[in-house]
Amino acid sequence: MAGQDENYAAFNSRALVEMVGDVTDEALKATKIKQFLSVLAGRYFNWAGRKSLFTLHLGIKCCAIEMAAAATPRFDGDRFGVLFRSSPRQSDVLLVNGPITKKFADKVVRLWEQMPEPKYCIAMGECAISGGPYFQSYNILEGVDTVIPVDVYIPGCPPRPEALIDGFGLLREKIIRIGAAPSSGRKGDKPVIVGED
Amino acid sequence: MAQMWITMGPQHPMTHGLWTLRVKVDGETVVDTDAELGYIHRGVEKIAEARDFTQITPYCDRLCYVSAMTWANSYIYAAEDLLEVEVPERAEYIRLISAECQRLASHLMWLGAYGPDIGSLTLMTWCMRDREMFLDLLQELGGSRMHYNYPRVGGVKRDIPVGFADRLIAKIKLFEKRIEEYEMMLDESTIWLVRLQGVGYAKAEDMVNAGVSGPNIRAAGVNYDVRWAHPYSVYDQVDWEPAVEKPTSVKGADCYDRYRVRMEEMRQSCRMILDAIEKIPGGKNTNYASGDAMILAKAPTRAPEGATGFSNYECTRGASQFYIKGGGDGRGKNPYRLSIRSPMFITIPYVAKTMIGYKVADIPAIMGSFDPCIGETDR
């Protein structure tokens, strides 16, 4: 197995790439164009980011079946741009749909860390929120938020697919507040709970 | 190319849940495998020791999230064996109908999950579309989409609603046509055949010795079925026969046989339901109140010290068995020890060994054809 700095290329490619990246960053920082674009284009990138939420294809327990049902003809999460990718590198949302055991806690944290920013976490079902019916068990964590920051909680055992789709809608409500104009703080800053309103 | 270990899982499209299959490949050929379970072990057996006999049923629902009704029934028969309860016949019929509806839904879920394993993405959505019909029917009984908590010790929670029978018959009649639609889509497709045929051979005696059961055994050419071998319900009064395949090789059943036997089981379940809804005592359109003697018998809540209950039940994936020792804390209100036998827990290590010698692309085909369900596997 190659070491961390060992490299198969003829010269130290990492140094080259990092140098080029630093030069580009400096050039961008020097100009003020960044601040202007961040407001103007930021809203449209925000629209794109909230309109295409690729979800990691991670099925833990019962709610995984409802997650699959949410992509099928009756519920059709694809209407709202919710797709399922198998690779954490290409997904935006980590949908935790089941209890987190002590054996799986490290793995789910690693999956979370493999996802690129911006990324969001949805805790689906009682098990993911608090441990649910297995709260007392010797092998279960009290909810996924003990290891991962959660954006949206979807209660239910299991929540219906409509609730999952609505949870994605509430996640979009949360995303649209990012970089928004300062106004009366509506919900979106704190974790959202489906059915709260 | 050198041999290398590949770790598939716990998050992997092949696993249908959370477990890890470590595969040693030589190029494209699998030369060794190793299964790793326990990623969603919830300790249900320990929790059950602190619940009374009615409170355990929801946990049994959540054991296998694809076939909740059959697992709840399986536990209920063990509890009735322990508490010495006689179940009214109407309740038995309702249990049979609900369990067979659940079997249809579970096999549809299997077929839908098996499609992406082979690469046909449309099959998943079609199967889930038809699965919704039976989820609606079970929802009328249990009140929920997946976890019904429907059977009770001594009967069922509530009677079938008025008009349920007509909807059931209409949907079953529609679904029998849909089965032919699926077979037209799959059996006529050469790609489907060449992917499934000649892959994942398993001999009958090897499987029995290794603890495999259920449709996987019947795919190997023997119609052994718990429903008649260790009878527990009114299966001897309704019209059905166990689905059984004719394996085409001495090496046993392959993925195609297991696919065929599940399709045939769906047909048999339809036949069974259509017959049972007509023969149900008390009439199919009468609705007895909850707790009526027709659907719920009086059952004691405390089990004597030292009494044991055992149930052997044909679940959708094989024989699920419960073993209960009575007389726990609370003077017998709750079991002293509840032991659960999951068919997939014993099947998955055997299947992992079955893959040796096939190609990497066959791993999902073989694994999916045995219908793994990790919720029941890890308990």
Add this chain to the structure above:
Amino acid sequence: MDDKYDLVGFMLSRDGVLRSSLIDLLSGTPLEDSASSISFAVATFALVNVVFLMLFFSQFAILWIERKAVARMQDRYGATTALRSLWVGENGVTAGEWWNMLPFGLGTPIGAVNKWLNKNFGNRDENFPTVDRVNNRSWMGKTILPGFFQNVADGMKFLVKEHMVPQRADRLIFEVSPFLIVSSTLLILGMIPLSSGIYATNPDLSILYAIAIFGIAPIGVFFAGWSSNNKYTLIGGIRSAAQLTAYEIPLLLTLLSVAILSGTFNIVESIHFQHSAGAWNIFLMPLAAALFLITMIAEVERVPFDMPEAEAELVEGWWTEYGGMRFGMLFMAEYIRTYAACFLFTHFFLGGWHLPFQGTIGSIEFLGLGGLYLLIPGAIMTLVKSWLVFLIVFVWARFSLARIRTDQILEFGWRMLLPLAVLQVFLALVYRLYLFKPENMADTVAGGNAWDAFGIPSLVPILTTLFWLAIFVIYLNDEDKSATPERMFHVHTVEPAGTVVPGQE
């Protein structure tokens, strides 16, 4: 027959409007001597940009076509994303008056437009907000081109995603290989004419050039698979290399037969030949058309030949480790390759920009209907044809078939496609040498009649099509339902199951 709308002539010909005006503009300036070359450079740049943008943005259409067609096949409605939420926000939650954050009051018009849009196209009053929201009933569920902007959103989202490189990856090659794939893919578009008057460049050997460009991307795929330092991507890269090697050769032989029949290695001339000879190539070489489609599906790695990115066993195939914009570019490159394959099939077998029955309908004198028919731009015809090819062949195959195993893919390619391609080359030789009447070629509106036999016009294509159709029907119906189903492909087992104890080898 040339298309009426001649963009190339308009821009590049010396007496064209653009260049002449530029030369007049530069006359009297120090640049007068080099005015001709300067105007040529400017015109070429403008032309190339126009053609490339037409090709590039028209591919959003096939992304949309695939998305909605798949939804229909699966009994779904499909994506409904539109631009409305730019002004109505999400479920009533908006981003506040963000335009006031722009400096110098530049955002005031944006605010006015936003207010007007919300007043006219905002959400209606909802009695059950959650139900309407989940069922997508807001504004009566009506959107403009429902779902068209979903792909735009996906692409824009990838732009702002974090760029991650695995720690153990070979960073240089990991970064370079997407650009290798994307750049070589974009080069294909330079070879593709939209009509006889709209193309970026038109070398004499454009067929060979396009296929040579097609052969570069597999190297990038293999680099990407290896440099990610991930076993899934490594296996995916190896599968891709083997598969593309096996399917390049039948593809080249098929195109060789096309070149033999039309007597040229140039795409535009082969299209001209199809009109002048009086029959499209698909009626003369249905076998070549089928081979071309099969090999092209394998070349662009779509179902049923998508082993390199098989979701079932290899998580996402050779691009498992690519996230963010790198993944977006690879995704775009795959669709550009598919789009280019559709264009090539349209040009080689469906007569390119020519209208259906152009000779017959175009020569109607009654009320000048023929003239009206010929007014339809050829570029539109090319786009429509290639969209139909994409919809009917690629999308339909992808979502109704399953995935073939690697060894079966290679067996199919080497044992069946290669001999058939050789046979097709010989057939093309026979057609060209013995059945083709060069003297009957005519580059008129009515087209020529070089494929007649025994005085019957276009007898050869009719007989050929009927012959291959008969073979197809027989092949469909020859299976014996009553026979016991014998297993077709058996996998060789190196060790019987259960004989190996893990950890001891």
Add this chain to the structure above:
Amino acid sequence: MGMRITNEQAETAAATLVASVMDRYGGADVVATVEHHSNDFKMPFVRIHVPPQHWIALAKTLRFDLGVNYCSMVTGTHFPEGGDDRGWDVVYHFLRQPVSNQKPHTNTVHVAEKLSGRDVPLEVEVLITLPQTDIPSVPSVQSIWVGADWNEKETWDLVGIKFEGHENMHRVLNPHDSPEGFHPLQKQHKIRYHDFNEMYDDAQGFGRKPTDEGRVK
């Protein structure tokens, strides 16, 4: 039409199996009896009490002479206050299934009412009682029934019954880094052996959070 094994068939099969077990091991305080389930059909089954030292011999007899070919479940139970002679129970459940390999293009369709002798499906429950001890151990039947392999692994993992001669014994459901000797189904353990606060005091390292917390939102 549906079919089922009648009680008479099961009674005769159980009686024959009990007789053959008793006349072979009757002297060695092996007690085999015919019991009955107490739910609807009152189906009979065979319950065998066997001391651990005779278990391997009896297992071979059951497997190879009496055709009990299916090991379905292994249950271990802990009786802290069961007295000195009964501290632990190990219950094996076996089934006899009329299953055999098939020739190509053929299958076996049993008719339940026509089955007889060795072919009648039967249910055997073997009860091994262990004295009060810290390391309960019974001989392993992993080599006789392949199906007993992972069942015994699970029983050791959850209950702590030690199976002598079991190869490749490891934890299957609990994490591999569980504390040595922790078997959750033993009665001295609470359902949750860790205190509520331990989770957040990071006792097992599960309180750890990703480093990018806060940057996400």
